[in-house]
Amino acid sequence: MFHKKSIEQLMFESNETGAGTLKRSLSSVNLVALGIGAIIGAGLFSLTGIAAAENAGPAVTISFALAAFACAFAGLCYAEFASMIPVAGSAYTYSYATMGEFMAWIIGWDLVLEYALGAATVAVSWSRYLLELLHKYNINLPHEFIVSPWETMKLGDGTVIEGGLINLPAIFIVCVLSLVLIRGTQESATMNNVLVILKVAVVLMFITLGWSHINPENYVPYIPENTGKFENFGWTGISTGAAVVFFAFIGFDAVSTAAQEAKNPQKGMPIGILGSLIVCTILYVLFAHVMTGLVNYKDFAGDAKPAATAFAMTGYTFLQDALIIAILAGYTSVILVMLMGQSRVFYTMAKDGLLPKFFAAVHPKFRTPWKTNLFFLVFVSLFAGLVPVSDLGHMVSIGTLFAFTLVCIGIMVLRKSLPDAVRPFRTPFVPFVPVMGILVCLYLMYSLPTESWIRLFIWMGLGVIIYFIYGKQHSKVRELRDGKIVEKDKE
Secondary structure, eight states, X not given: OOOOOOHHHHHHHHTOOSTTSOOOOBOHHHHHHHHHHHHSSHIIIIIHHHHIIIIIGGGHHHHHHHHHHHHHHHHHXXXXXXXXXXXXXXXXXXXXXXXXXXXXXXXXXXXHHHHXXXXXXXXXXXXXXXXXXXXXXXXXXXXXXXXXXXXXXXXXXXXXXXXXXXXXXXXXXXXXXXXXXXXXXXXXXXXXXXXXXXXXXXXXXXXXXXXXXXXXXXXXXXXXXXXXXXXXXXXXXXXXXXXXXXGGGTTGXXXXXXXXXXXXXXXXXXXXXXXXXXXXXXXXXXXXXXXXXXXXXXXXXXXXXXXHHHHGGGSOGGGHHHHHHHHHHHHHHHHHHHHHHHHHHHHHHHHTTSSOGGGGOOOTTTOSOHHHHHHHHHHHHHHHHHSOHHHHHHHHXXXXXXXXXXXXXXXXXXXXXXXXXXXXXXXXXXXXXXXXXXXXXXXXXXXXXXXXXXXXXXXXXXXXXXXXXXXXXXXXXXXEETTEEEEOOOO
């Protein structure tokens, strides 16, 4: 239950080639693009407005800076692990090396909240912007097929829908991208590169064109007075806003799930993780500043497409369609990378025996974990089609913060247990950086609603049950004897 994988064994797995292994095809540029592709999406184009209207007001820029601050600590820890242990599986693999099998299982199970539900969350936002685009051309889909049963949505023409049957557009995009991932990693990366160029261009267009139309009155007061509730404005509202928009930074860690498909992971992984985080932080703060300058923060309440609402104030109406198309492209790349990250985590867990062999199956031609991709095609589709976006967003945030916390702990553990191990990238100022990462992540978790904690405990409780019923019984690595990993006897 508490046995660990040695660094030697992990490196052996990393260097495996041939049938049943993943193909190394990703350059450093591909990795940075994967990070940006996963980061810039729903958090920026949708959650910025929500956080401004409900939590921070114009000071949502400070919320973004605080969230980036938290990510920076975790990002430095991820960079060391990813360069040191270039194996698919991300935080799951790192936990296996530092805290043992049970904690590895816990974090692997937790990552479902980040990657799978993250993809579902973005798919819902994708559907909202698609509907807005279709509405411009008088194409209106049946209301019962564009919103989940327990969700209220306001359409572009002001129509309010109080719950439907299922969100079919969200399911559609999940299915298409899952099939793309099965086709091949390099093909997926190429598609992502194109989408990243498109959405970075639109973010820069939004900032450039919107800057001259900022109304300074919209910044007054910059930090609205707290209403008496912790999460509503003031400095406590800013911290809650940071926890909400933290979702916008999720993605840089997804780069680490592609370690076994990187051409030079020791060099490329730190570049991909930290490079994408730096680029996106700069863009986010500028974007939020312009958005809250174009429209009063109160007007973003209940608006699922705040970027389009804000851009309409510029007068560049002829670019509205282009903006929406680019946003759709941005969302698409996020879903793509999240689905890829999730499949690689489950692939690695199945290779270790903690999940059925089904999840470790590699396509003989495409060399992708295609059965895992098919499983999450169904799993993510169900959540995207049936669960409200606000509930999904909170679950993703708390799951990710928990994962980041364990990665920061893992750095300190490994520095103590293996101080002389080769580290192509070293996290600076240890233990200060990982300790600060832990404290900031825990504070942001504390800022989230109680319901998020309840759902986290329920989800993790389910994971513990599955581990003891299946994972522990089928684990390939049972114990360490005489410096060698002993395979569990086959029954």
